[in-house]
Amino acid sequence: MLASNPSAQNTAGSGRGNAYIEVRDLAVAYGSKVVVKNVSFSVGHGEHLSLLGPSGCGKSTTLRCIAGLETPIAGEIVIDGVTVFSSQKKINVPTEKRKLSMVFQSYAIWPHMTVFENVAYGLRVQRIAESEIKQRVGDVLKMVGMEDFIDRPATDLSGGQQQRVALARSYASRPKAILLDEPLSNLDARLRVRMREEIKELQHRFDLSTIYVTHDQEEAMAISDRIIVMRDGNIEQSGKPLDIYDTPRTRFVADFIGAANIIAGTAAGTSAAGNPIVKVGEATIECAPGSKLLAPNADGKHLVAVRTVYPQMRRGAAPQANQWPGKIVRRVLLGDIVNYTVQWAGGELRVHAFPSELFGEGEDVQIHIPAERAIPVMAD
Amino acid sequence: MSAVADTNTQKAIARTSALDVRAEVWVPLVLLIGALGYPFFLLITSAFNVGDPEAFPARAYGFANFIKLTGHLDWIKNTLIVATGGTILGITIGVTLAWIIHRTTMPGRKWFDLLIAIPYPLGPLVGALAWSQLGAPRDGLINRFFTAVTGIQTPLIDIYTPLGIIFTEAIFEAPVAVLIIGAAMQRMDPALEECSSVFGAGKLRTAWKVTLPLMMPAILSAALFMFTSMIGSFAIPTMLGTSSRFYVSTNAMYVLLQGYPPNYPLAAALGLVLIVLTAIAVWLVQRVLRGRSYAVISGKNYRPRQVDMGWLTWVLFAITMLYVLLSLVLPMGTLLLASFQNSNAINFDFAAWTLRNYKYVMFDFPTTQQAIVNSLILGVGTGTIGVIFATFIAIATHRSKSDGRRLLEQVTMLPQAFPRLIFAIGFLWMILTLPIKLYGTLFAVLLAYVIVFLPLAYRGMSGVVVQIDKALEEAARVSGAGAARIARTVTLPLLRPGLLATWALLFMVSVREISASLFLSGTNTQVLGPAIFSFWDSGGMPRVSALAVVQALIILVALTVVRSMANRGVKV
Numbered sequence: 009m010l011a012s013n014p015s016a017q018n019t020a021g022s023g024r025g026n027a028y029i030e031v032r033d034l035a036v037a038y039g040s041k042v043v044v045k046n047v048s049f050s051v052g053h054g055e056h057l058s059l060l061g062p063s064g065c066g067k068s069t070t071l072r073c074i075a076g077l078e079t080p081i082a083g084e085i086v087i088d089g090v091t092v093f094s095s096q097k098k099i100n101v102p103t104e105k106r107k108l109s110m111v112f113q114s115y116a117i118w119p120h121m122t123v124f125e126n127v128a129y130g131l132r133v134q135r136i137a138e139s140e141i142k143q144r145v146g147d148v149l150k151m152v153g154m155e156d157f158i159d160r161p162a163t164d165l166s167g168g169q170q171q172r173v174a175l176a177r178s179y180a181s182r183p184k185a186i187l188l189d190e191p192l193s194n195l196d197a198r199l200r201v202r203m204r205e206e207i208k209e210l211q212h213r214f215d216l217s218t219i220y221v222t223h224d225q226e227e228a229m230a231i232s233d234r235i236i237v238m239r240d241g242n243i244e245q246s247g248k249p250l251d252i253y254d255t256p257r258t259r260f261v262a263d264f265i266g267a268a269n270i271i272a273g274t275a276a277g278t279s280a281a282g283n284p285i286v287k288v289g290e291a292t293i294e295c296a297p298g299s300k301l302l303a304p305n306a307d308g309k310h311l312v313a314v315r316t317v318y319p320q321m322r323r324g325a326a327p328q329a330n331q332w333p334g335k336i337v338r339r340v341l342l343g344d345i346v347n348y349t350v351q352w353a354g355g356e357l358r359v360h361a362f363p364s365e366l367f368g369e370g371e372d373v374q375i376h377i378p379a380e381r382a383i384p385v386m387a388d
Numbered sequence: 389m390s391a392v393a394d395t396n397t398q399k400a401i402a403r404t405s406a407l408d409v410r411a412e413v414w415v416p417l418v419l420l421i422g423a424l425g426y427p428f429f430l431l432i433t434s435a436f437n438v439g440d441p442e443a444f445p446a447r448a449y450g451f452a453n454f455i456k457l458t459g460h461l462d463w464i465k466n467t468l469i470v471a472t473g474g475t476i477l478g479i480t481i482g483v484t485l486a487w488i489i490h491r492t493t494m495p496g497r498k499w500f501d502l503l504i505a506i507p508y509p510l511g512p513l514v515g516a517l518a519w520s521q522l523g524a525p526r527d528g529l530i531n532r533f534f535t536a537v538t539g540i541q542t543p544l545i546d547i548y549t550p551l552g553i554i555f556t557e558a559i560f561e562a563p564v565a566v567l568i569i570g571a572a573m574q575r576m577d578p579a580l581e582e583c584s585s586v587f588g589a590g591k592l593r594t595a596w597k598v599t600l601p602l603m604m605p606a607i608l609s610a611a612l613f614m615f616t617s618m619i620g621s622f623a624i625p626t627m628l629g630t631s632s633r634f635y636v637s638t639n640a641m642y643v644l645l646q647g648y649p650p651n652y653p654l655a656a657a658l659g660l661v662l663i664v665l666t667a668i669a670v671w672l673v674q675r676v677l678r679g680r681s682y683a684v685i686s687g688k689n690y691r692p693r694q695v696d697m698g699w700l701t702w703v704l705f706a707i708t709m710l711y712v713l714l715s716l717v718l719p720m721g722t723l724l725l726a727s728f729q730n731s732n733a734i735n736f737d738f739a740a741w742t743l744r745n746y747k748y749v750m751f752d753f754p755t756t757q758q759a760i761v762n763s764l765i766l767g768v769g770t771g772t773i774g775v776i777f778a779t780f781i782a783i784a785t786h787r788s789k790s791d792g793r794r795l796l797e798q799v800t801m802l803p804q805a806f807p808r809l810i811f812a813i814g815f816l817w818m819i820l821t822l823p824i825k826l827y828g829t830l831f832a833v834l835l836a837y838v839i840v841f842l843p844l845a846y847r848g849m850s851g852v853v854v855q856i857d858k859a860l861e862e863a864a865r866v867s868g869a870g871a872a873r874i875a876r877t878v879t880l881p882l883l884r885p886g887l888l889a890t891w892a893l894l895f896m897v898s899v900r901e902i903s904a905s906l907f908l909s910g911t912n913t914q915v916l917g918p919a920i921f922s923f924w925d926s927g928g929m930p931r932v933s934a935l936a937v938v939q940a941l942i943i944l945v946a947l948t949v950v951r952s953m954a955n956r957g958v959k960v
Contacts, residue, residue: 077862103865110866116859120881129877130867181867 130181305387427814482565518719523547572606620807828910852886
């Protein structure tokens with residue numbers, strides 16, 4: 009039912025306070041190819057929002073529309089009460105007048121300037137007194153730990169250092185909001201985690217709205233107050249990170265955020281508590297309280313998502329609802345986490361557990377899926 | 389609500405997918421099509437002109453000129469022989485030198501890389517002039533030396549032969565091939581070859597099955613570039629072939645136009661045949677290259693794997709030395725030597741040498757003095773206007789979202805397929821028909837230079853524009869900078885190294901140019917190339933050599949400046 013109403017599906021309200029940035033019915037097309045389809049959402053004052061999705065989902069394009077670097081074919085964008093774009097009222101405020109700042113995937117550190125000149129650029133555009141510029145550039149570079157590099161040519165910097173300078177540059181001009189376009193995707197894994205923490209720290213220091221575009225769900229969860237998951241130019245789901253993680257609305261979200269078992273079964277009435285029941289193979293699974301099975305897929309099967317971390321494995325547990333005997337067929341040790349594949353009445357189940365309690369391959373276990381962790385999801 | 393938004397989207401798509409050609413594309417496109425199309429149109433009409441030969445456009449049409457041309461098929465045959473032979477020899481030299489410099493451990497590679505690049509900007513005119521004194525059958529320096537050493541009276545070499553022309557063309561065009569092929573070698577991932585060795589293929593098999601096919605697009609591009617420029621080459625066949633009545637199309641055309649009365653229609657018909665030949669070559673190469681632009685050779689520069697050839701290294705060293713000797717040391721040495729002489733006969737007695745030829749061409753003789761000044765003005769003018777125009781076009785083709793930007797790029801590159809001598813003839817007829825008096829002005833020559841060298845300028849600037857990350861300009865916009873400020877603080881500083889290099893390249897090719905200016909420079913607008921040529925025509929080797937040395941020095945200074953700037957240049 010929701011799917012038939014693209015506007016409702018593509019609307020995601022503001023999570024906190026009044027809308028500071030508002031995007032209404034935004035549509036973008038390259039030629040006749042529509043890449044963003046009537047997307048609407050808003051960002052509250054000081055809110056940290058992530059646009060999350062696979063490449064080509066329209067998240068970067070949406071961000072670039074807010075910055076004014078792309079021109080939408082339809083819709084409206086309001087920043088701090090000022091309409092900066094409206095297809096109907098024929099308004100299109102140029103990028104340089106929108107008073108935003110942006111961090112680019114390629115950092116976009118000007119190679120012909122020093123670190124100081126890079127950070128001071130936006131301040132000089134604003135015609136701020138040179139003495140104050142010195143002060144502010146020094147302060148913000150200190151904040152990102154780059155104060156010793158102030159007079160270095162930008163070409164001398166490593167990737168992580170360039171990223172820090174790019175962050176300093178975007179905060180120094182005291183913009184209305186900061187837009188980050190996959191800022192960490194060119195860094196190696198370890199540095200990515202550290203920079204993620206530093207961005208979070210900066211977000212706390214400056215009470216600025218941020219929109220963060222990423223394809224990395226971990227980054228989105230770690231950094232934002234709210235996540236909008238996008239797919240094929242549409243908003244797939246929006247909400248607080250934990251809500252999206254725990255109650256994905258569609259199979260796509262369940263798969264894209266974290267890892268999930270997607271169980272396809274037939275409807276088998278409701279439990280005594282009124283929760284829907286799905287039958288898969290020999291097993292009947294009671295689903296989350298208050299949930300409803302959603303429209304079946306082409307095979308007439310209803311889908312239920314179970315996060316790989318939620319099933320519980322025990323040796324010789326007392327029988328209870330949603331518990332079945334199973335056998336461990338494969339175990340992969342990853343260090344912090346152990347991946348099991350468990351054979352049970354419903355087929356195969358992937359379970360991620362900690363190495364504190366290890367099970368061996370071939371071992372018989374009791375496997376329990378708590379009802380509130382079995383989330384009915386919509387097929388694609 | 390959603391239905392409204394949907395229909396809005398549909399309407400908006402319908403609006404935006406209509407043809408959208410913006411000013412930054414159509415303005416240069418219209419200018420270029422006019423400047424190329426009208427001369428071409430006049431050339432075609434003249435080729436079919438059977439009435440008054442001096443009517444532009446013609447009034448009576450027929451095929452008589454082409455029928456007359458069938459009596460001179462040897463002109464076309466000779467053109468093809470020289471261009472094909474020169475290309476084969478030039479590519480052989482190019483591949484060999486590029487491989488030696490980039491793929492072997494031969495000592496002094498860095499120096500040779502610099503030296504090998506020089507013959508090209510010196511140009512075919514200087515080359516032909518020098519080799520006519522080196523390789524003339526009777527009094528050429530090489531033959532004199534040969535006779536003195538061996539006592540044999542029959543000359544060792546004769547440069548006034550088709551083979552001599554092919555040889556001279558090849559050695560002065562080869563540096564372009566070294567450049568194009570060398571660049572492709574540097575952009576090839578060495579892992580591709582290493583992988584072949586891992587699977588057990590030997591050096592030869594790897595070279596044959598992996599390296600050569602990957603280099604093929606670059607080799608073909610270089611071959612096409614050489615072939616088209618040799619088809620239109622004027623100075624070498626004219627200076628080395630005319631005396632032995634060896635006619636290719638260009639020196640035949642020159643004779644037709646210089647005759648009395650000038651035979652414009654026949655020259656135009658011949659020119660048209662040459663353009664068709666070039667077009668066929670371009671079409672053939674594009675057909676072969678289609679779908680063969682391998683993604684593995686692009687962008688990133690690798691350090692190519694260098695092979696230690698053992699004792700063969702010294703053979704390679706000798707080959708490289710021989711090239712530098714034949715293309716640079718001997719020609720320049722000969723010109724210098726000749727420029728110090730009192731008469732055409734070269735005297736090795738140091739005491740008899742004089743500097744008065746330099747004094748004559750630089751100060752005493754107004755025509756050559758003016759030619760030097762005019763050539764400098766043209767070099768600066770072509771460099772400046774060409775770079776500005778090419779930068780605009782490069783930004784339009786790479787950054788604009790307008791329709792027609794591919795077409796603009798193709799039209800910009802079109803002059804490359806026009807032999808410059810032929811374009812200049814069409815251009816001359818065009819300015820004669822224009823209401824404004826352009827003929828005989830330096831400005832007319834400047835315009836012609838800008839047009840014929842636009843492909844070179846565009847290629848240079850487009851390479852630079854492509855390399856600049858769009859986000860660098862976007863970051864400035866987001867920081868609040870307007871268009872003018874972005875241009876001043878971001879775009880121009882980033883373009884600067886490329887701008888200077890392209891400017892200097894245009895300066896050099898303008899100073900050495902002869903084909904495009906031969907018919908356009910009048911008596912009051914002498915420029916160096918034609919001046920050297922007419923000097924040569926009327927005899928007086930010492931003076932013409934002095935003038936050629938002056939031209940070479942101007943070019944070498946420009947080259948040195950570029951090299952030192954390139955070394956200090958900002959890496960983008």
